[in-house]
Amino acid sequence: MTLSSSDIVGHPQFATALGAYAGKLRGQFDQSPRLSRMLASHQRWLLSQAAFALQLEYDPTQPGSGLTTTNLREIITSNNSASRNTVLNFLDQLLSYKFVRIVGDPNRRPKRYEATELPTRAMYQWLVTNLELLDCLDGGDRAETLAAEPDLFRLIQPQIARHACLNPSWLEPPPRVALFLWTEAGGLVMDELVRRAMEHSPGSDGYDIGRIDARVMAEHFMISRTHLQRLFRRAVETGCLYWPDGDRNHCILNRDFLEEYCGWQAIKFSIVDFAYERICGPVRLGKPDPRLGAVGGL
Numbered sequence: 001m002t003l004s005s006s007d008i009v010g011h012p013q014f015a016t017a018l019g020a021y022a023g024k025l026r027g028q029f030d031q032s033p034r035l036s037r038m039l040a041s042h043q044r045w046l047l048s049q050a051a052f053a054l055q056l057e058y059d060p061t062q063p064g065s066g067l068t069t070t071n072l073r074e075i076i077t078s079n080n081s082a083s084r085n086t087v088l089n090f091l092d093q094l095l096s097y098k099f100v101r102i103v104g105d106p107n108r109r110p111k112r113y114e115a116t117e118l119p120t121r122a123m124y125q126w127l128v129t130n131l132e133l134l135d136c137l138d139g140g141d142r143a144e145t146l147a148a149e150p151d152l153f154r155l156i157q158p159q160i161a162r163h164a165c166l167n168p169s170w171l172e173p174p175p176r177v178a179l180f181l182w183t184e185a186g187g188l189v190m191d192e193l194v195r196r197a198m199e200h201s202p203g204s205d206g207y208d209i210g211r212i213d214a215r216v217m218a219e220h221f222m223i224s225r226t227h228l229q230r231l232f233r234r235a236v237e238t239g240c241l242y243w244p245d246g247d248r249n250h251c252i253l254n255r256d257f258l259e260e261y262c263g264w265q266a267i268k269f270s271i272v273d274f275a276y277e278r279i280c281g282p283v284r285l286g287k288p289d290p291r292l293g294a295v296g297g298l
Helices: 005-009 014-031 033-038 042-056 069-078 084-096 117-138 142-148 150-164 175-181 186-197 214-221 225-237 255-284
Strands: 100-103 112-115 206-208 252-254
Touching: 005 255, 014 033, 014 117, 014 186, 014 255, 033 117, 042 069, 042 084, 042 112, 042 117, 042 150, 042 186, 069 084, 084 100, 084 112, 112 117, 117 142, 117 150, 117 255, 142 150, 142 255, 150 255, 175 186, 175 225, 175 255, 186 206, 186 214, 186 225, 186 252, 186 255, 206 255, 214 225, 252 255
Parallel strands: none
Antiparallel strands: 100 112, 206 252
């Protein structure tokens, strides 16, 4: 049985596990800052998941399949996650940073893209990290199973992407969560706040996450200091966090805001678990999927 979002958010260890998860994502950012920085908003997350799924679903017997501008646009614009121009700019950026390459005849239309080694490894590691969190909640062996059969990745990831792009509760974060996640690099900032919060026991109203140095954080995440200060100002105005008595050494992350964020993240983890079980359930029964094949770059 898969874990529902209510199962996950109701688990007494979920917030702690989410803090550890955020810490692992911070480590992955430090390994490839430019890639992580580029994908650290909810819109970019949706674009990257959909793009990677299309690449893995490429079928040489089906003309027009795979990662093309047209196919990515159909997924993303159908749920109003991004405009046509945003999709075009996204692929252009990936190409300019060599995160994707054109395969086949570059003069043929539509152009087909595939991920290079760095983003392929990063997406695989992202899945491992998500499975590790789920294993922490129920003592499962999902991450171990994937490590033993890494080719399962090429089947699980498209399931995650397809279901994530169809789930309205995941597509539209709660307003205060959206304040961070729909902004440039907001996902990185949110991960940092959660990571810090879970290093301390909560007080009566929330979690003391210590001093926030906007200059240092902005430099580390390669974002504008002005943008970050504006984000924190809006977060204070909407009750996400505050500084008690103006003490800049002790920022408090409000408990109810963290609960909102946990509830939204639980939706994603339930999607991951559903995708894992849909693919790996038959494998455990000795019925491996015939579509399994080598995953380039792993």
